[in-house]
Amino acid sequence: MNILVVDDEAVIRNGIERTIRVNFPQHQVYTAASPEEAVELLRQKAIDLVLTDVLMPGMTGLELIEFSQRSHSHIRWVVISAHSEFAYAQEALRLGAKDYLLKPIGKEILIGKLQALCDEISEEAAQENERTKEARLLAGNLRFLREAVVARWASDLDLGGIDLKPFIGNYPHFHLLLLCMESDSDLRLEHFIIENVMSELIETEGKGFVASVDAKSLLGLVTLQEEEGLGRLISQLRTHLKRYLKIPFQILHTDRITDVESVPEQVRRMRKSSESQVFDHYSSGGEKAVEVAMQYIQANLGSELTLEKVASVVFLNPVYFSQLFKQKTGNGFKESITQLRLERAMELLVKSELKIGEISERVGYPDVRHFSQIFRKKTGCTPSEYRLKEAAAMGKS
Template sequence: MNILVVDDEEVIRSGLERTITRQFPEHRVLLAGSPAEAVELLRSRPVDLVLTDVLMPGMTGLELMAFSRAKQPQVKWVVISAYSEFAYAQEAVRLGARAYLLKPIGKDSLIALIEELGCEIAEERERGREADLMKRNLRFLREAVLARWFAGLDLKGTELAPFAEDHPHFHLVMVRLESDADTKLEHFIVENVLTELMEASGRGFVASVDSRCLLGLVTLREGSGMSGLNDQLRSHLKRYLKTPFQVMHSARIEDLAAVPAEVRRMRASMAAQGYEHYTSGGEKAIEVAVQYIHTHYSDEISLEKVASIVYLNPVYFSQLFKQRTGSGFKEYVTQLRLAQAMELLRSSELKIGDIAERVGYPDVRHFSQIFRKKTGFTPSEYRQETGQGETDEAGEGI
């Protein structure tokens, strides 16, 4: 059995791995320090059981579980939470988690839970092996068909009977992501959201066709319309995606031969179409970024580093940060550092060089130049003006 442990705290990951491998040497333990790593492992490795923390940067364990249900319904989930996060655990059980573990995690309860779930997984695996094989073969066929359509290649030599029987008519849905960074997490989100919406409106499937685009095919049931599915898809993606995106769908298609031309039309239309941006997900990402800046302003900090922490493209993060805070990233960090420096100049007798280092400026001359440019005073002049001590011009480089 393959067990994936997802937690941003290394000590918890190591402790769980140690307990499991000692008691169950036959099981394999995979470790992920973030939801993005977990997504990659879930996509590339067979996973039977996931133990996930509730609160992590970028994406909660509950969101990770919700997005995984459509593509990997066989995976069993156990949520790890602190007592104060009990409401999250209740929501996890509602979403389908088999159990939750409270921190600190008891070894006996963990061992008993893994024994119970291990037996269930072994029985289910035996019953579903043949059915899973058939589903995988059909999925590969579908993905190959979509990829060839997207690339403008013909389908000669491809067996399309199972495909055509299930979808005598259909619509295509194309989603394009705007990012130069790794978009594995975003692809995972789009695939799962679109799959669930398709299943709610009819039947269909979706596949990643290149690093930025996904293509879906849906046959709607009677009474369902593409406008409703399209609106729901945009709404969900605005909430969860961490990068700008485009969505487009085709009219109803009844002839497979018409698909290549329709795909070319959709791609051309997207080239002239603007991108949409996510809303609440962006607010959450900027909240996390601001908290990180306030905690680490004394360290070496850059826009690229903070953007990577909240899983955003740096260019998009810069735009979103200014939109949410009213200041550019560099200006925000500078103002925060200077505010902390002024407080220390007013309330302490620390040397100016020490204050500069404490607020993130190891070069005291650079600090003094920035301070004077922003306030009109040197640090020593500011200290005198506020009635704190004697002049300390040493090293200010004025």
Template sequence: MNILIADDERAIREGIKRTINRIYPEYGVELAEGAEAAAKLMGEKQYDIVLTDILMPGMNGLEFMRISKRRFPRVKWVVISAHSEFAYAQEAVRLGARDYLLKPIGKTRLQEIISTLAAEVREESELTKEEELLRANLKYLREGVFQRLASGLDIGNLDLTPFIEDYQSFYLMMVQMDAGDKDVRLEHFIVENVLSELIERHGRGFVVSYDRQSLLGLIAPREPERIERFQEEVKAHLQHYLKVPFQIVHSGLNNDFQSVPQVVMRMKQASNSPVALLDPPKGSGEKAIEVALQYIKEHYNEELSLEKVASIVFLNPAYFSQLFKQKVGLGYKEYVTSLRLEQAKQLLLNPKLKVGEIAEYLGYQDIRHFAQMFRKKYHVTPNEYRQQQKINILLASGGKPSK
């Protein structure tokens, strides 16, 4: 019986381990100081029971459960919470947690839970071991064949008929992470689980690892015309969970399995090259820039890195930058700065707003930098502009400026 305990409080996780080891010395118990560390361990070893704190720095216990349950459906989950977090514990039970432990954790209560879950694990193990082994072998065989096919490798005499019959039309989606030399096993785990869960929610398909920083998903959605919704959900979930930059490239509708190697090669090029595209339909670049411009206008006072906006319209950042300048006539950064400074002019007409408040609202943490940018564009400081506009309004109303 393998048990994993994830809790950011050292005294609690080590106390639970001591109690379990004393009562069940034959059980293997491992510790993780957070959800990220626990997720890595689960990717390396099979666990039967996972006890996780709910509120931890970074990924919390509920998020940890959500991204792990599909990949590890047999794991028995127990959540640990304080009395003030009881509502979270109830939500965890709704998500599939088998039980919960309230702090301070009683030894008798802990023994009861572990005993009950261990008995369930043993019973289920006998019933499903052969079935799961067969299912896993078929799954890995199918995905292994597709992975070789997608990579352009020889698949020998293997018959593709089952694929062709199951997926007469399908989409391919590649998620590529940009993490440099960083170990991205956790990120791989997250992407695989997010893609798999959303594919299951929207239709049929599966996910394979393409290389160290890329994963490839195949999806046959129930409603092909709503593939954009699927893409938006993938992007939103990954933006929430991933801590490294990523790009999403999709293929459009396919109906020929023989063409998969060529399509995947072009997808890979599209994620690496500033100019490669997947034969986009005429006008798709213009549409992407229209969407980007609308988003920028609605969120001009938020963080607007080029990478973020490019991901929103599913374009490679370098290509997006090139296309943006071509269509708009200004570089991306120059355009965003200009838009913010135009908004600053409007805000300066409100005498109740201080210059520092306007600068902060527009995303400038340094008021001096804001003033420099404003003066560079309009040749006056924000305060001078405000005074000029006050005089202009007074003269337009027939009054005289005070000396």
């Protein structure tokens, strides 16, 4: 039997692993220090029992159970936690966990619980016939094969003579959903979340499946019970993902497709569209991020202000920051920088006696000639002409 221990605290994780190895040497023990590692092990190994912490970075143990139920329904779960709140225990049991153990876990309690679960799993395995085991294994392997075939199909790559009929023959017409993520970090956990949420929602509106296309995108295929269901599906998907994901994402979709040959072109169109579509920001922090960025820009107008540099100040990916900035301010990043620099230059031209070259440097233009060209293009006059005009206007008043 394969047992997985998931806990971000090394002392707890290693202690449980050691107890299992000493008292149950016949079983294989795997450990994961994070939900990302747990998801990868669940995909790679035939895990029978999981002991998981509740509170971990990235995903809670309860969310791990919830998202794993679709593809790993046979697994037994035990939740371990330093929190005794009834709500945690109640939710764990609702999700099908076999028990809720409090840290620090007594060795005898852990051994007793594991023995009971091992006996239960062994008894069930004895009752499960060989055909059922093979069917479960085949279903899992077919899912990975379908994912590989669909990824190549969507990218218009050679399928090596593979017939698509076994994979999409039951879908005479369908819509495609392309979900793109924007992040430079490891996205295995996000893939896991999206695949499970989208699959669940597809089943509520019809039938279909989800496949990973590449590191940053997944493709969903859905045959709807009614065409109005597409809007509901996308709306619910966006709502769920804003709750669970911590990165920007986009959801794109096609119209109803009946011609299988058109799929690669349809995917290309969605990818092209994604280049100009604003990402959904995953939290209300978007407003604050742009506010902080604007404060930084105002304080550093005389310095080099690249998109990458300012995005790093607010810990956002440059592509996402650029879209968020335009969404919140109504102007592009470069356009806003230029406008702010010129406004500061106008202020200095009127309120100071600094030379044009000094003002140019103070607002971030080391080349005074370049500064004068931009100033004239935006205002219709040179910096010197602007100063004289404003001085004359003030003199008259």
